[in-house]
Amino acid sequence: MAQLDDxxxxxxxxxxxxxxxxxxxxxxxxxxxxxxxxxxIKKLQEKNVIERYTIILGEEFxxxxxxxxxxxxxxxxxxxxxxxxxxxxxxxxxxxxNVLMVARSGLDGIIALIGGESWDRVEGFVRETIEVLPGLExxxxxxxxxxxxxxxxxxxxxxx
Amino acid sequence: MAQLDDxxxxxxxxxxxxxxxxxxxxxxxxxxxxxxxxxxIKKLQEKNVIERYTIILGEEFxxxxxxxxxxxxxxxxxxxxxxxxxxxxxxxxxxxxNVLMVARSGLDGIIALIGGESWDRVEGFVRETIEVLPGLExxxxxxxxxxxxxxxxxxxxxxx
Numbered sequence: 001m002a003q004l005d006d007x008x009x010x011x012x013x014x015x016x017x018x019x020x021x022x023x024x025x026x027x028x029x030x031x032x033x034x035x036x037x038x039x040x041i042k043k044l045q046e047k048n049v050i051e052r053y054t055i056i057l058g059e060e061f062x063x064x065x066x067x068x069x070x071x072x073x074x075x076x077x078x079x080x081x082x083x084x085x086x087x088x089x090x091x092x093x094x095x096x097x098n099v100l101m102v103a104r105s106g107l108d109g110i111i112a113l114i115g116g117e118s119w120d121r122v123e124g125f126v127r128e129t130i131e132v133l134p135g136l137e138x139x140x141x142x143x144x145x146x147x148x149x150x151x152x153x154x155x156x157x158x159x160x
Numbered sequence: 161m162a163q164l165d166d167x168x169x170x171x172x173x174x175x176x177x178x179x180x181x182x183x184x185x186x187x188x189x190x191x192x193x194x195x196x197x198x199x200x201i202k203k204l205q206e207k208n209v210i211e212r213y214t215i216i217l218g219e220e221f222x223x224x225x226x227x228x229x230x231x232x233x234x235x236x237x238x239x240x241x242x243x244x245x246x247x248x249x250x251x252x253x254x255x256x257x258n259v260l261m262v263a264r265s266g267l268d269g270i271i272a273l274i275g276g277e278s279w280d281r282v283e284g285f286v287r288e289t290i291e292v293l294p295g296l297e298x299x300x301x302x303x304x305x306x307x308x309x310x311x312x313x314x315x316x317x318x319x320x
Contacts (some may be wrong), residue, residue, distance in 0.1 A: 101310030150261030
């Protein structure tokens, strides 16, 4: 486990806010020499504390409405089929641009984040594309409204 | 609405993968002059298509277990109380480091992403901190297991 000290954390917090900050800007903000900041960032990258740098897309390119979808499959007579069925749905969902995130949830479930231009679109997608799938025990859609924390999530996830 | 053409999208896709790419690296990858790439990125920033640049933290700093939590409050006798109660829980959850994301869900609900060192920890948090809250009608916790899409989400959300 890479040990982080206060300076490492301060650097990471600044880069999380704005990864384009230069070494000298960070050095000035934190009152430390540029050589120190340079060395620390190099180490943070080498140790994979910073895995990668990315961009967050603006409001205009994010879906206006968002919902968390939970699916649970009915346990079939042939157990082996469940695994294949879940894997198939997960892969299919992952290919759709309005599916921002999708993961398995336990042995028989799937959890996904669905975006759309409006709540009607999100609900329509679930009704027309998901609820028609055979073999589902449970389909639940929870709206995601005002974010208190993690608001940038859609700007990070959205495809271009 | 900012109109994006194929070149804009190609630039955005490259920067999503690695926002440290230089203008000349992008120019070479896309077979376009550096001046064109420079101009396009400037425009993408000005038009807030690129809202900001950030870092994704590595595996080691991400929670090992993850769950989506849905809470629904019981509608109280005094309606005004519901709004204040939900707002209070949302704000309190947002302050906890293991709560990676929290948002309102409809009028009477809250949806959150909870991280922990193990699934026991995530469940323990919900049992000891959430289920004891008065006035809840429903508490559901869905595990988030193997990601098929959106795996970087925790590396984006996690606090340092």
